[in-house]
Amino acid sequence: TLRLAERMSRLGTESAFEVLARARALEAQGRSVIHLEIGEPDFDTPPHIVAAAVQALRAGHTHYTPATGIPELREAIAREVSRTRGVEVGPERVVVTPGGKPIMFFTILALAGEGDEVIYPDPGFPIYESVIRFAGARPVPLTLREENNFAFDPDELRSLVSERTRLVIVNSPHNPTGAVVGRDALAELARLAQDRDFLVLSDEIYSRILYEGEFASVASFPGMLDRTIILDGFSKTYAMTGWRLGYGVMPPALAEQVTRLAINCNSCVPGFVQLAGVAALTGPQDDVSRMVEEFRRRRDAIVDGLNRLPGVRCLRPAGAFYVFPNVSGLGKDSRTIARDLLDEAGVAVLAGDGFGRGGAGYLRFSYANSLENILEALERMGRLIETRY
Numbered sequence: 001t002l003r004l005a006e007r008m009s010r011l012g013t014e015s016a017f018e019v020l021a022r023a024r025a026l027e028a029q030g031r032s033v034i035h036l037e038i039g040e041p042d043f044d045t046p047p048h049i050v051a052a053a054v055q056a057l058r059a060g061h062t063h064y065t066p067a068t069g070i071p072e073l074r075e076a077i078a079r080e081v082s083r084t085r086g087v088e089v090g091p092e093r094v095v096v097t098p099g100g101k102p103i104m105f106f107t108i109l110a111l112a113g114e115g116d117e118v119i120y121p122d123p124g125f126p127i128y129e130s131v132i133r134f135a136g137a138r139p140v141p142l143t144l145r146e147e148n149n150f151a152f153d154p155d156e157l158r159s160l161v162s163e164r165t166r167l168v169i170v171n172s173p174h175n176p177t178g179a180v181v182g183r184d185a186l187a188e189l190a191r192l193a194q195d196r197d198f199l200v201l202s203d204e205i206y207s208r209i210l211y212e213g214e215f216a217s218v219a220s221f222p223g224m225l226d227r228t229i230i231l232d233g234f235s236k237t238y239a240m241t242g243w244r245l246g247y248g249v250m251p252p253a254l255a256e257q258v259t260r261l262a263i264n265c266n267s268c269v270p271g272f273v274q275l276a277g278v279a280a281l282t283g284p285q286d287d288v289s290r291m292v293e294e295f296r297r298r299r300d301a302i303v304d305g306l307n308r309l310p311g312v313r314c315l316r317p318a319g320a321f322y323v324f325p326n327v328s329g330l331g332k333d334s335r336t337i338a339r340d341l342l343d344e345a346g347v348a349v350l351a352g353d354g355f356g357r358g359g360a361g362y363l364r365f366s367y368a369n370s371l372e373n374i375l376e377a378l379e380r381m382g383r384l385i386e387t388r389y
């Protein structure tokens with residue numbers, strides 16, 4: 001038997017990949033499955049971005065690049081972040097990574113260890129808790145409640161902060177609920193960070209997928225640029241999940257340490273992928289708007305459809321491409337419902353408790369799928385409830 005290092009027992013995973021594998025196995029047996037489990041846009045990467053990568057490959061951009069990223073991309077990111085967050089950011093704060101995920105891994109490893117605490121959203125992206133534990137720090141869940149539209153309650157946050165708090169993770173728009181945190185809560189977070197001396201990891205990977213209002217980043221509040229790590233990337237905004245291109249914007253001293261971790265891990269992101277990223281940021285943005293408008297139509301269809309089902313209640317989120325319906329009215333736990341949906345109705349979704357204790361009684365649907373498939377999935381779910389529940 002394989003003898004693993006102790007730390008591996010503290011590493012978690014992401015249930016989306018497991019459910020996807022089970023769904024694919026059913027499909028291999030000839031079953032029809034509608035995929036609402038995985039969080040990735042169903043659109044193709046816009047052609048001008050693909051063309052930039054092809055051109056860069058032909059031009060020989062196939063070697064190592066600087067570990068922090070090529071200067072052109074770091075500058076384009078700094079301009080983009082300055083424009084969208086309303087705070088002046090220079091390229092020295094930018095670290096380019098293979099997707100946004102490594103920014104989580106690297107910044108948590110760099111900032112929190114034995115004896116430290118990290119506050120993270122629950123329900124929330126499962127990798128936060130996994131990496132906090134892996135780093136040897138104590139994960140402190142901040143419960144997000146349906147009655148608060150799944151935004152965090154600043155009073156609750158304040159009560160969780162201790163002398164040992166090193167980092168608070170916020171994610172807006174939020175996976176798995178689609179919730180967007182308002183300016184008041186962010187202002188309170190900013191005050192607390194300065195009073196109690198902690199940093200904020202602000203996961204803004206869905207910041208461009210927003211249906212109402214303007215995006216606000218905690219980094220733009222007075223005194224917060226040097227206390228915030230912005231995580232963002234190309235996966236969701238430009239339908240580039242498989243390209244593995246993301247970035248962090250952070251205080252320069254932390255950027256040096258994160259770069260050291262990157263040198264120990266991945267060295268750099270392929271040059272032709274980074275040049276595709278430059279094309280994405282500097283080229284036309286109409287594809288982004290088109291995708292967001294299409295997501296909005298799907299959001300409305302899925303929210304309306306879910307609310308018509310007996311025993312199901314669903315908020316209409318302002319961002320990302322997820323809904324998080326409350327299914328406690330169906331009288332079974334969310335894992336059983338998710339399993340029934342896949343095995344009996346051919347609809348792949350995730351159980352809410354895969355996102356933390358706070359997710360029990362909920363399901364997560366990704367509506368990054370065609371309207372037609374979404375409507376069919378709702379029908380299948382309706383039939384399952386009618387016949388089996």
Ligand code: PLP
Binds near residue numbers: 102205
């Ligand atoms: N943060 C959140 C909340 C996510 O949902 C995801 C992807 O699912 C990521 C970060 C990471 O995305 P990527 O590594 O593809 O940039």
